[in-house]
Amino acid sequence: MKKPESFSDPIYITRPLLPELGDVIPYMESIWESKRLSNQAEFHTRLESELATYLNAEYLRVFCNGTLSLTLALMAMNVKGEVITTPFTFPATPHSILMAGATPIYTDIDPLSMCLDPGRIEEAITPATEAILGVHVYGVPCDVSAIQKIANRHGLKVIYDAAHAFNTLLDGAPICSFGDATMYSFHATKLFHTFEGGCVVSRKFEVDQQIQYLRNFGIKDELTVVKPGVNAKMNELQSAIGLEMLRIIGGELERRARIKALYEKGFSQIEGITMIQMPDNVSDSLQYLVVRVDKEQFGVEADVLYEELREFNIYARRYFYPLCTSYDYNRHNGVELPVAEQVAEEVLCFPFFGEMSSSDVEHILSCVAYIRHKNNS
Ligand SMILES: *Cc1c(COP(=O)(O)O)cnc(C)c1O
Numbered sequence: 395m396k397k398p399e400s401f402s403d404p405i406y407i408t409r410p411l412l413p414e415l416g417d418v419i420p421y422m423e424s425i426w427e428s429k430r431l432s433n434q435a436e437f438h439t440r441l442e443s444e445l446a447t448y449l450n451a452e453y454l455r456v457f458c459n460g461t462l463s464l465t466l467a468l469m470a471m472n473v474k475g476e477v478i479t480t481p482f483t484f485p486a487t488p489h490s491i492l493m494a495g496a497t498p499i500y501t502d503i504d505p506l507s508m509c510l511d512p513g514r515i516e517e518a519i520t521p522a523t524e525a526i527l528g529v530h531v532y533g534v535p536c537d538v539s540a541i542q543k544i545a546n547r548h549g550l551k552v553i554y555d556a557a558h559a560f561n562t563l564l565d566g567a568p569i570c571s572f573g574d575a576t577m578y579s580f581h582a583t584k585l586f587h588t589f590e591g592g593c594v595v596s597r598k599f600e601v602d603q604q605i606q607y608l609r610n611f612g613i614k615d616e617l618t619v620v621k622p623g624v625n626a627k628m629n630e631l632q633s634a635i636g637l638e639m640l641r642i643i644g645g646e647l648e649r650r651a652r653i654k655a656l657y658e659k660g661f662s663q664i665e666g667i668t669m670i671q672m673p674d675n676v677s678d679s680l681q682y683l684v685v686r687v688d689k690e691q692f693g694v695e696a697d698v699l700y701e702e703l704r705e706f707n708i709y710a711r712r713y714f715y716p717l718c719t720s721y722d723y724n725r726h727n728g729v730e731l732p733v734a735e736q737v738a739e740e741v742l743c744f745p746f747f748g749e750m751s752s753s754d755v756e757h758i759l760s761c762v763a764y765i766r767h768k769n770n771s
Pocket residue numbers: 459460461462483484486487529555557558579580581590591592
């Protein structure tokens with residue numbers, strides 16, 4: 395097998411979706427005209443209402459980033475005790491729990507969905523447990539009905555980190571339809587983004603009101619501050635980008651669906667590489683292109699494939715290796731997490747964005763095939 399050429403320019407896991415600059419200028423003109431740059435001005439208000447429609451949400455509030463969105467959602471719901479969560483996520487998830495003053499308790503994940511395993515949750519519940527924080531990792535939904543049943547049985551709150559799941563639909567419903575609150579991240583690496591940003595969808599008027607106080611210094615009105623809040627507001631530039639992004643997201647989803655199909659066809663012919671599959675009742679958020687590498691069949695582990703791809707100028711990412719529980723400040727409470735440990739060793743995220751050409755995908759696939767060949771001969 396002939397060694398493929400390297401990419402002349404590095405190919406990264408993502409490239410941000412951007413509106414045409416010309417389409418953003420009118421928003422800038424309007425901001426310059428009004429001189430309203432932040433503090434819940436016109437574009438902020440419009441973005442909240444358009445997003446609420448897009449996500450079919452009753453209460454939706456935008457923020458300066460996803461991490462603070464999640465932290466303040468926990469604070470708004472007064473979650474201060476133990477929170478059962480997954481070790482297989484981006485560190486922002488447990489950090490939000492810690493910053494809210496609560497304690498993350500890690501339980502193992504399901505080997506297929508890679509989300510919290512509902513069968514492991516109940517054994518972790520103690521009198522101090524107040525909430526379950528699930529992550530719809532890679533846009534694969536948690537088992538929301540099993541989690542809700544456990545929460546109801548024990549009087550717990552359910553919060554979801556849907557940073558990867560902006561476009562995930564479960565039985566046709568946006569994923570924020572489940573749980574007491576859901577966070578989305580609008581960071582530049584996410585499919586729908588506002589450069590930096592995030593939002594929380596919640597279900598109760600009282601929680602929504604607390605969220606609004608917390609993101610704006612705790613201010614109720616000009617004379618009243620009701621609690622020590624922070625500044626977590628989204629500004630007008632970010633909000634304008636969000637509005638324009640909602641117009642172009644459909645095209646990006648179509649492009650990514652075509653790229654996913656090319657990868658799917660190619661990987662089906664490479665033994666030892668399996669692309670993760672969405673269940674039949676789920677529509678893919680198209681945030682990441684994730685495979686699992688079977689060492690026995692592929693010949694080497696995911697970390698070796700990752701390293702060897704770099705030699706071809708291909709920058710895959712090992713989301714989420716190592717587990718959140720591997721950091722010193724965050725050592726877990728002695729619970730075994732064998733599934734999460736194995737999954738973290740096996741996964742690899744490939745370059746995935748609408749601007750990729752079919753020949754980029756073909757070329758990446760031939761490099762993977764070459765690496766397999768090389769390591770098996
Ligand atoms: C991106 C991400 C976040 C953090 O969002 P920011 O907007 O970058 O603060 C939280 N959780 C997960 C799983 C993420 O991937």
